Amino acid sequence: MSERRETSAASRGRGSAGRAAYHHGSLREALIDAGEQLARSDGLDGVTVRRIAAACGVSAAAVYRHFPSGDHLIAAVAQRAREIMARDMFARLDSAAGRPPIDRLREVGESYIAFALAEPRLFSLVSMPMTTPPDRIDDPNAADLVRDIVLELEPPGDVDEVRVAGRMMLAQSSAHGLAVILRDFVPDPQAREMLIAGVLDRVGVGLEA
Amino acid sequence: MSERRETSAASRGRGSAGRAAYHHGSLREALIDAGEQLARSDGLDGVTVRRIAAACGVSAAAVYRHFPSGDHLIAAVAQRAREIMARDMFARLDSAAGRPPIDRLREVGESYIAFALAEPRLFSLVSMPMTTPPDRIDDPNAADLVRDIVLELEPPGDVDEVRVAGRMMLAQSSAHGLAVILRDFVPDPQAREMLIAGVLDRVGVGLEA
DNA sequence: CCGACATGTTGACAGTGTACACATCGATGC
DNA sequence: GCATCGATGTGTACACTGTCAACATGTCGG
Known part of the structure; x- marks a missing residue:
């Protein structure tokens, strides 16, 4: 019990703004923060209502x-x-501004795969089947980003929606599949590099066709 | 409780062989059967130790x-x-015997996607991250199947393992990604058809490159 | 026949999501 | 300034989950 209070106090001390009273301020955001941290350390199994609530020093029902x-x-x-x-x-796209669409798509793919391999536990949330739709669609979104670049591949004035969707899916699903397979079955960094390059080359060809 | 017995009796009546006493026969297989049925009807959430055991009229600890x-x-x-x-x-490959490797790979991809869309709940098990390795590797396996066909694309006497792995991943991950996206976001059968054709065309190009 | 062994049962424990009744605290109307 | 009311958090309870240890049963080999 005293240890419960301890946890609460620790969480309280975490805030960035010096003012916010935390508890009667914005629990919602704090819960998401705690969830993110829990996901980083313990993976998907660690992300549970009771654990997140406890990490915020708050009861589960809250x-x-x-x-x-x-x-x-x-x-x-x-x-x-x-x-x-x-x-x-x-960030990567800023550095690649002006380069052709295919190059920028590759940059996005590399970012996706790099994230999956650097933060595998957090990534397991990313690739989770979304059981509930996000509250806010207006946030920076990888799918929209890919779509924007893919659109540049279309001939001006003749946007074929099916072709666009096909390209998007090829790009997204190959990056995702590659990331998962590398994470689960290819531990060697050098082998990973070669496979990433090989697959992305091939995807590039398929995208431009 | 009486209903428990009922369930047990129902399961018992299910056996294919007229002889097998079931309970003191092969529970292991019966559990997997029940799990499959449960997955078909209730999806991943229905596949739980206690439910499967109950469906076999047996205690969870068994x-x-x-x-x-x-x-x-x-x-x-x-x-x-x-x-x-x-x-x-x-089965599909038998019908496509003799056709070029690319065509047969497409057949496999279409099978994968068709299964995902026809049995979405069962499919959610297929695509599950395998937390424990399968006991028997010698069973008919989609990955091996893909590998065999991909090998035919290699120039004779010059098998590049990286190239093989790249092609396999492109094939597998694009099929998987496409299946998931169609299942979750594209309800219209006609749109599905078009997207499948479009993406597989593109994958074919990437595979031959 | 009888002991050993495989198999199944009972009951328990910890942990999960979730709902309901209650407490508290801040703002707001009078 | 005080009371009231709504938002927010607590405590407790219920139905579920996986898993284990102790016990029962039934089948098969010596």
Whole structure:
């Protein structure tokens, strides 16, 4: 019990802004923060309503004041993970501005795979089947990003939606599949490098066809 | 309770061989059967140790006489699902015997996607991260099947393992990604058809490059 | 026949999500 | 300034989950 208080105090001390009273401030955000941290350290199994609540020094039932169900909380954490990934993508794209679309798509793919291999536990949330739709669609989104670049591959004034969708799926699913297989079955970094290059080369060819 | 017995009796009546006393026969297989059925009807959430045991009219603890953990049981059910999928693949390949490797790879991809869309709940087991390795590797396996065909694409006497792995990943991950996206986001059968054709065309180009 | 061994049962424990009744605290109307 | 009310957090309970240890049963080999 005293240890419960301890945890609470520790969480309280964590805030970035010096002012925010934390508990009666924004629990919702704090829950997502805790969930992200828990996902980083313990993986998907660690991301549970009771654990997240405890990490915030709060009872499990308190969660339901901010999320209709535990799945929604987990979905929010997953959304957070996707945003983190998207940030790296945008950073890379800034450095690749002006290069041809294919090169930029490759940059996005490399970012996706790099994230999956660097933060495998967080990544397991990213690739989770989204059981509940995200509350806010307007956040930086990898799919939209890919779509924008793919659109540049279309002949001007003649956008074929099926062709666009096909290219998007080829790009996304190959990156995802490659990331998963590398994470699970290819430990050697050098082998990973070669496989990434090989597959992305091939995807590039398929995309331009 | 009486209903428990009822369930047990129902399961008992299910046996194919007229002789087998069932309970003191092969519970292990019966558990996997029940798991498959449960997966078909209730999806991943329905596949649980206690439910499977109950469906066999048996206590939950009995499971642990045949599997070291519940995850192993679920893994066995997943393996069963993969075998079912592989059967369709082999059937299709028989019909496509003699055609060029690319065509046969496409046949495999179409089988994978068709299965995912026809039995989405069972498919959710197939694509599950395998937490425990399968007991028997010698069963008909989609990965090996793909590998065999991909090998035919290699120039004779010059098999480049990296190239082979790259082609395999491109084939597998694009099929998987496409299946998942179609299942979750594209309800219209006609749109599905078009997207499948479009993506597989593109993958074919990438594979031959 | 009888003991040993494989198999199944019972009951328990810890942990999970979730709902309901209650407490508390802050803002807001009078 | 005080009371009231709504938002937020607590405590407790229920139905579920996987898993284990102790016990029962039934089948087969010596």
